[in-house]
Amino acid sequence: MAGEAGVVANAAEGSGLGPSTSSSGSMKLSIYPTPIPELVLLDTPSALEKRIGMVRREITGYYTGVHSQAQGIIDRWINIEEKVESRIKSFRDPTEPLNPGLLYTGISALTTSVITRSRGLPTRIFLPPAALAGAFIYFLPRTAFRIGSYAEELEDRYVPRFGEIRRTSIAHSGIALERAKEGVAAGRESVNEGVKSIVESIEQGTGLKLKAIGWAQEVKKEAQNIVNGAQKDINEARRVADGAIESKTSSSDSEDSKRLV
Template sequence: MFRAIRLPRRTLLTTAAAGVVISSGLDREKLPIYPTPNPPILLVDSPSSLEQQIGVARRTVVGTYDNAYSKVQDVVSNWIGVEKAVENRIKSLHDPTEPLTPSLLYVGVATLSSTIFTRTRSLPTRFLLPPTFLVLSLNYFLPKTSTNISTYLTSLEETYLPSVAEKHAIGRAHTAMTWERIKDFTQESREKFGEGVRDAVKNVEGWTGLKLGETLRVQKSEAVEVVVGVTKKVEEKVEEAVAKSFVEEKTAVDKPKEVPVKRLV
C-alpha cells in the first residue's frame, strides 16, 4: 500500500550539512545561564593646561621652600657649632681652682665704679680707665684665669698677626725690665734709707748719749711679741670652741632618748 520513497544520496548529505549549520548557529546565539560580569571601565586623566601650570608653580614654590629651609638649617647648625666651640674655649680658659661667683661680681663692680668715677672727666680718661680697671681687677681676683686668657690672646696674635705679636713681645720684655729695675731701685732705696736711719740714730746716740737703738729694737720686739701673743690667743679660742662643739655633739649622741611611759587605763 505504501511505497518507500527513495531519495538520492546527494540530497541526504546536503540536508544533514544544513542541519548541522543551523544547530551550531542556534548554540552560538543561546544566552548563558549565569549573569556575565560587567567589563571594567578605564578612566584616562587628562589635566587641562591650567592644572598643568598650577602644578608647575606649586612644585617651584615647594622646591624654593625646601632650599631655603635647608640653608636656614645649615646656618643654625653652624651657629650651634660656634656656640659649643666658644663654650668649650671659655671652660678651658677658666681655672677650676678659682670660684667665678664672687670674683666676677667684684670685677664687674670695679669696672662699673670706674665708669661712674670718670663720667665727668675728659674723653680719653673715660675711654681708657674702665678697661684698665677691668684688666687690673681681673688680674687681682682671677689671676690664673687672666693668665690663661692672656696666653690664648697671645697665641691668636702670633697666629694671625705675627708682626704685631713680635712688637708686643718686645714691649712686654721692656716693661718687665723696667719693672725689675724699679723693684731693684726700690729695694736699694729702702736699704739706703735704713742705713741712713741707723747712722742718724748712732749720731744722735753719740751726741746725746741716749740709747735710741735699743729703744727702737725693744719696741720692735714688743710689737712682735704682741702679734705672737694675739695669734696664740686666737688659736686657743678656736681650739676651745672646736673642743666644746665636739663635746656637745658627743653628749647629744650619747644621751639616751626618753621613752614615754604608757599607762594602762
C-alpha cells in the same frame, strides 16, 4: 544559481556569520559574535593644570632648599655655642672662686666709671676698662692668665704680625725699664760720691770731722735706743717687784688675821 546564492547569503546572515569578502568584493557577515569594544579613558591634563603643577613643584623645591639651608645654619650656630661654652668653662680655674672675684672686679670698674664721669673724654673711655682689667688680674690671676694665653693663641693664628709687634714692644719696654733702673742706681751712686767728695773737701778746708759727727749721731741714736730698751726693762722689773711685794704683804696680813682669830 542566482537564487541559490541569495539563499546562502540570507542563511549566513541569519546564522550570525561574520563579514567575509567574496570574490566579487562584497562584505559577508562573520560566524562569531562581534566583541564589545573597551573604552579607555586617557587622563590628559589641560595647559592650566600643567602650569599649576610646575609652579607647585618649583615652590616645594624652593621651600625644601630654604629649610635645609636654615637647618644647616642652626646646626652650625649650635656647634659654635657648644664650642664657646666649652671654651669659657676651660678658662675657669677650679682653685679660684668666681663669686667674690667677679663681684670685686665689677665694683672696681663701676667705681672707676663713677669717679671719672666728670673727667675728660679720654679718661672716661680708657680708665674704666683699664680698672676692669687690672682688678680682674688682681682678684683672679690664674683665670686671667688662661684668658691671656688664649688671646695670644688667637693673635698668633689670625694676626701674627700684630703679635710680633706687641711682643717686640714689650721686650723693648722691659729693656728700657731695666736701663732706667740702672740709670737711677748709677745716679744715686754718683750723688753719693758727690756728697762724699763735698764732705771730704769741707773736712780738708775746715778741719771738722763731719763723717765722725755723723757716725757719732748714729751711735748716739743707737745708744739712746738701747737706753730706752733698758729703761723699759727696768720699769717692767720694778712693776713685777711691786706686784710681788703687794702680794706678799696681803698674804702676811691674811696670816696675822688668822692668828688673831
